[in-house]
Amino acid sequence: MSVHGVSGEDRDDYTKEESREIRLRSRRLLLQLVRPHVRRITWTMVLVVISAGAGVVGPAIIAYGVDTALPAILDDQDWLPLWGATIAYVVSAVAAGVLMYVYTVSSARISQAVLFSLRRRLFDHTQRLSLEFHEQYTSGRIIARQTSDLESIRDLLDQGLNELVRGILFMAFTGVAMVLLDPISGLVLGIALVPAIILTRWFQVRSTVLFRETRTTSARMIVYFVETMTGIRAVKAFRTERRNDDEFGDRVEDYRVANHRVISIFGVYEPGIVALGATSIAAIVLLGGIRVIDGTLEVGVLLATALYARQFFQPIQGVAMFFNGYQSASAALEKISGVLEEQPTVPEPGEPAVLVHAKGRLDFDEVRFAYATGGDVLPALDLHIPAGQTVALVGTTGAGKTTLAKLLARFYDPSDGAVRLDGVDLRDLANDDLRRAVVMVTQEAYLFSGTVAENIALGKPDATRAEIEAAARAVGAHEFVSALPDGYDTDVNKRGGRVSSGQRQLLSFARAFLADPAVLILDEATASLDIPSERLVQEALQTLLADRTAIIIAHRLSTVAIADRVLVMEHGRVIEDDAPDALIAAGGRFADLHRAWRESLV
Known part of the structure; x- marks a missing residue:
């Protein structure tokens, strides 16, 4: 008991x-x-x-x-x-x-x-x-x-x-x-x-x-x-x-x-x-x-x-x-x-399904989810994302964007329905296979005690130094890492105290890219970056996300520009779904958000 x-x-x-x-x-x-x-x-x-x-x-x-x-x-x-x-x-x-x-x-x-x-x-x-x-x-x-x-x-x-x-x-x-x-x-x-x-x-x-x-x-x-x-x-x-x-x-x-x-x-x-x-x-x-x-x-x-x-x-x-x-x-x-x-509320399956090479197709089939402390966050979600597509989730705070990402990363299981990767219910996947296939980068870029190289290699401990540096270059982190006292061998100290919050975020990007997942989730992951760093990361994203499925949650609509598709969420439901330019032209909710964002830059 x-x-x-x-x-x-x-x-x-x-x-x-x-x-x-x-x-x-x-x-x-x-x-x-x-x-x-x-x-x-x-x-x-x-x-x-x-x-x-x-x-x-x-x-x-x-x-x-x-x-x-x-x-x-x-x-x-x-x-x-x-x-x-x-x-x-x-x-x-x-x-x-x-x-x-x-x-x-x-x-x-x-x-x-x-x-x-x-x-x-x-x-x-x-x-x-x-x-x-x-x-x-x-x-x-x-x-x-x-x-x-x-x-x-x-x-x-x-x-x-x-x-x-x-x-x-x-x-x-x-x-x-x-x-x-x-x-x-x-x-x-x-x-x-x-x-x-x-x-x-x-x-x-x-x-x-x-x-x-x-x-x-x-x-x-x-x-x-x-x-x-x-x-x-x-x-x-x-x-x-x-x-x-x-x-x-x-x-x-x-x-x-x-x-x-x-x-x-x-x-x-x-x-x-x-x-x-x-x-x-x-x-x-x-x-x-x-x-x-x-x-x-x-x-x-x-x-x-x-x-x-x-x-x-x-x-x-x-x-x-x-x-x-x-x-x-x-x-x-x-x-x-x-x-x-205590038992995990997200248990590993007794006989897991085999998914050696995930392609990245995602399906939310009649997904309902409610936290133990409240009502439904996602009342009934049907969503289908083809492999290789970059999807941006936008909406007001509490719309269910992060909850959707947590379900996709299987931090939680849906109350009803199923979340599938390449047609396989996430509940049937072994944790190791799921973690290789799906990586989530959050706004909290946590760095563990150890060197910069060790932190980047967290998702791939056997990575070579060349692979680590290549990942850092891809997200624009190589220059500031090279300027550290010991370069990639610099000890980040307590919780990354030797680097700024924006630099920590870049390192978390490098960590995710080195892991090379089929599905990459970015939950407000560019919030700590300044404008030049954000642009550098966006350039890297356009290259690195070309062959993988990406879910981007962002309040900065500049990040949304690289998406193939935008989902506007309200109260756990998708109220708009189309390409960014098409939604702007349609004059709906996303167009209002985009207009307000543009005016904030003036």
Whole structure:
């Protein structure tokens, strides 16, 4: 079960059925992750048990040394028991330390292997999800899944789980050792354990609420920071720095207050545990001392029980902290499992049709499309484009031009009807064949970190340097690329920061042309170009689009001039369809748009 509102949103108002499904989903994911490591986990648990046991025997050995070994020396000059106790104590201490190191390293390897698998799986799956998911699920939350959520799971696996298992075993072995040495001291410790459990439970419940509050306020602070830095140009343009400072200050203050509340409960819990431990030691020493005087208890046993009581309460805090880490990691795993449960809304066919060499004929057969958030964008579209034809789409904002292009690139599937390439439904084509046949260039010319040559070769990684330079020359990018510090080997840096927006657009053109698709879609792709660059690209387009089908979406009607055919769209319907000159002569909607554009140039 994958509910787009459940896995896609960070909600708190789940129904019981949804909450149950989310927990089951998380457990299934956890089992899938740990199943390959069952043997190593079992071996690690054995090491933990032995290590905890070796760490507990120390006071018992001391009791033996005081009560048995020392009298043997005084009475019979027999040093063997003392040497035996000393050697046993050293061996147990060394064994505990070595085993602790071994199981810590082993558990770290398990946790890193699990995290490695989860990171790769999350990244691979997120890449394969359809555009619809990414348009609804904000990038900030996707980043949180890969960063803070995975870090919460890492903290639990690396530290919290170790503290829980070792702490519980250590307390259990210590309690058993005390009861075996002196049942009365064991009873005192058991009585002291009752308020310790009550205090720990209070801390667990209260801290769960407060830690959730710190995570929420931290997330709000980070989101606001990311949004502000991402939109820094708008911040500078509208001079909103002071208002942003105040808004961010409020979020920082909320985070500070939440952390202060957490520190406050620590201020109650930690001294409370320390006080209970000190009281227990005092009671055990007092009662033991009286019995030593009466001769009913040996001094070594009293010393051992005092040592056991001293170390008994030390792991409790770690156990309590585990539950807070568990809450955080559990919530993170639920969110990650939700993303992994999402299925592409544009799935690849099980038995794809073969289309080795696409010619570029396009058909929209009774296509209806509606986004999940609204009504029909394309009510009923019938459109047929012969191979090799250049078609321009014009119309007002919201007319459905970009939606048509997204359907053609198969970012979405139509709600009804079919989009066909050379007579084959796009839903029947393998993704690799479709991507080779159809390439879309958008207004956002995104450049990845790497060299100019690597960015141009994105659609054809095995391209030679000569092919890369030929593509750049074809779109008029070679001159400015050659002028860069290292030419085609220049690192474009963060998001193409070394080149202008117009130059980035030229590089995206070169990237598309190098891919050599049968169908090329240009969605406002010349919007970032200046007039000389646009003319240069238009000259290149007339040559490079001669043998391929092209769909051009543009508000600049200068780009439309190279089209064989113009489609004027309104409310998802084609209201005019003819050659540019014919539409201008007809005096319809396109003629009005063309006239307004000409007047804007005066």
